[in-house]
Amino acid sequence: MCGQNKLFRHWVHMAERCPRCGFIFRRIDGHWLGSWFINVCVSQAAVVVVVSVIMTVTYPDVSLPVLAGLGGATALLVPLVFFPWSRTIWSALDLAMRPLHFHEGVDPYWELQADLHRLREEERIGTTELSADRPEASPPD
């Protein structure tokens, strides 16, 4: 939301909220399926690239154990290495597709000006009807 880094305590342990703006990353149940999809796509593309390069370089004497070993290692390591990026990329894509709801608890400083106008209008009316088209965020477990 705000561009803050250090969102991971360990390589695969993401903070629940952004430490600077308070954005809750897991916005709905099943939120991380999108990051899994991105990670699988990147990993499979990496395997295709590795296998293609090995076959191109060693053709016609392609070694099946080398091919299987390096392809398998790529299939195991890339998802682990790419994990933090898959989550942050998915969070950005999700935010672009499903704009932030004011009830998600983000510090208003980080709201876009157009969104602030909408927030003030909601506060003036005293309702959330203007945001009725947006789904509610679920609290983290």
Ligand SMILES: [Zn+2]
């Ligand atoms: Zn933030």
